[in-house]
Amino acid sequence: MFLEQMNEILPWSNLCKAIEPFHPKSSSSGGRPRMGIDRMLRIHFLQHWFELSDPGAEEALYDSRAMRQFVGIDLGREPVPDETTICKFRHLMERHNLGGELFRLVNEYLEKNGLKLSRGTIVDATIIDAPR
Template identity: 55%
Template structure:
């Protein structure tokens, strides 16, 4: 019987080598040039709030905005962006999701 080995599924910051991909460079540039705080301030008054009856709590506006931008930049549908957030740690980090803790918005969100 083979011994199972532990493998980190996500980028941990301790890798010896990482490649500067075009996607990584593009997202780093968008992090710098998109006025995230200003856009969130414009959208926040219209975002859904938690209702008095409970229900599913709404996601943070900035996370949903970042997901929307990813969809536009990379031509992803709602189901495709949900899968991409699970499959691509770079995209999950850009959105601000920690897959070990946070809930990824599903395609109907």
């Protein structure tokens, strides 16, 4: 429900335009093709909203259908970006001081629409053997 709301109300195309001048158009190393700005930005927001590390974000995307739908990943056609790809995008955001400004704009936009956002966590329940 939360991700559906964020998908609908945030101005994703405007947020992507702010990053576009800094995002390389192709892979410089000839390796994997770059993921689109929209997808990587959505992953970046998931990391902040749910306090996910780079490897945690990769794992969460494999584990959560809702997160994959939010990002726009169909596992039948493509893999989830690996933690290195996620890390490189995060570093791009940090290098150009884009994260703080984007989150400020998002919070401003949400506020104008009568909404407030706070961080959450994903709870991982594991069954373990315990002494009786």
